[in-house]
Amino acid sequence: xxxxxxxxxxxxxxxxxxxxxxxxxxxxxxxxxxxxxxxxxxxxxxxxxxxxxxxxxxxxxxxxxxxxxxxxxxxxxxxxxxxxxxxxxxxxxxxxxxxxxxxxxxxxxxxxxxx
Amino acid sequence: xxxxxxxxxxxxxxxxxxxxxxxxxxxxxxxxxxxxxxxxxxxxxxxxxxxxxxxxxxxxxxxxxxxxxxxxxxxxxxxxxxxxxxxxxxxxxxxxxxxxxxxxxxxxxxxx
Numbered sequence: 001x002x003x004x005x006x007x008x009x010x011x012x013x014x015x016x017x018x019x020x021x022x023x024x025x026x027x028x029x030x031x032x033x034x035x036x037x038x039x040x041x042x043x044x045x046x047x048x049x050x051x052x053x054x055x056x057x058x059x060x061x062x063x064x065x066x067x068x069x070x071x072x073x074x075x076x077x078x079x080x081x082x083x084x085x086x087x088x089x090x091x092x093x094x095x096x097x098x099x100x101x102x103x104x105x106x107x108x109x110x111x112x113x114x115x
Numbered sequence: 116x117x118x119x120x121x122x123x124x125x126x127x128x129x130x131x132x133x134x135x136x137x138x139x140x141x142x143x144x145x146x147x148x149x150x151x152x153x154x155x156x157x158x159x160x161x162x163x164x165x166x167x168x169x170x171x172x173x174x175x176x177x178x179x180x181x182x183x184x185x186x187x188x189x190x191x192x193x194x195x196x197x198x199x200x201x202x203x204x205x206x207x208x209x210x211x212x213x214x215x216x217x218x219x220x221x222x223x224x225x226x227x
Contacts, residue, residue, distance in 0.1 A: 004158070042119070042217040043159075043202070090158050103149055104215065106158030 003027065006091050006107035013081065014115055021076040021110045023091030030095060032074040033104065034066060037088040049074065081114045088112070117142045117207050119218035127224045128193055136188040136221045138203030148186050149215070150179050151202040159202055193225045 004025045013019050025032060034046040046060045049068040063085075065077040074091055088111050092104040120139045128134055140148065147166055151159035163172045165181040172179050176197060178189040188201055200220040207214065 006158075040219060042219050043204075045214065092158075103161040103164055104159075105161065106151075108156070108158045 004091055004093055004105055004107035006089075006110050008110060009108065010111045010113075012113045012115060013078070015081060015083075017081075018077070018079040020078065021089055021091075021112075023074040023076075023107055025072055025074075025091075025093040025105070025107075027093055027105060028095070029093035029105070030071050031093060032068060032071070033092040033094075034064075034074065034076050035090040035092060035106075037090055037109070043090070047076075078112075081112075083114050086112055086114045117205060117214075117216040119203055119205055119216050121201075121203050121218035121221050123221060124219070125222045125224070127226065128190075130194060130225055130227050131192045133189070133191045133193070135190070136201055136223070138186040138188070138218060139184060140186070140203070140205045141184075142205045142207045142216070144208035146206045146208045148181055149204045149206070150186070150188055151204065153200045153202055153220070162201075190223070193223075195225045195227050198223055198225045 007022045011019060031050045033048050036044045036046055045058050047057055047066040048055050051071060063080050067075040088109045090109045091107045094102045094104050096102045118141045122137045147164050149164050150162040152162055153159045163179040165179055168181055168183045170181050176191050180187045200222045202217055202220045204215045204217040
């Protein structure tokens, strides 16, 4: 399998539930990202991992908890979410370090609905 | 703060009717400007990277150009399969690791 794979594609959860999103990249990249995409808004960067080390956390609420066990896998653990957290959550990967400008490669996202 | 503004928000073209999408940006030292295509229900797909003013890149019916303040995505003789949302993004030289600022996109519809 190639590219960036995200599971599940759709998720409906109540505000008291705990769930996890999974991302796997088969591109050999060293950096992985979580983005949030809401209607009429630009993509919002949430977290960045480089070689398993978290390098960016864009003031994301603690109800979102990332985990990167290795350079190929990324998780986003969700708990006690709010309805305004409903969005498309995109995982991406890229090659290089902060001095390079290699493009992002995205998965097809998880459509999250919080009820 | 880096900013990206895309216009128009939506564009409807007849098949074969050429047009351009605009991406205006402000950034403290441009490292790269990116164009992506996003189909409904899918993640963005990388199209081009532009690095400096005057640069141009082409792919099939698409041509991207860059000035110091804006980028254009020219679509020549579009086909219905070119219908998608086109996203522009910039990466600054300074700032955090791989921080890329996105615009809100232009939704293109090409009618047969």
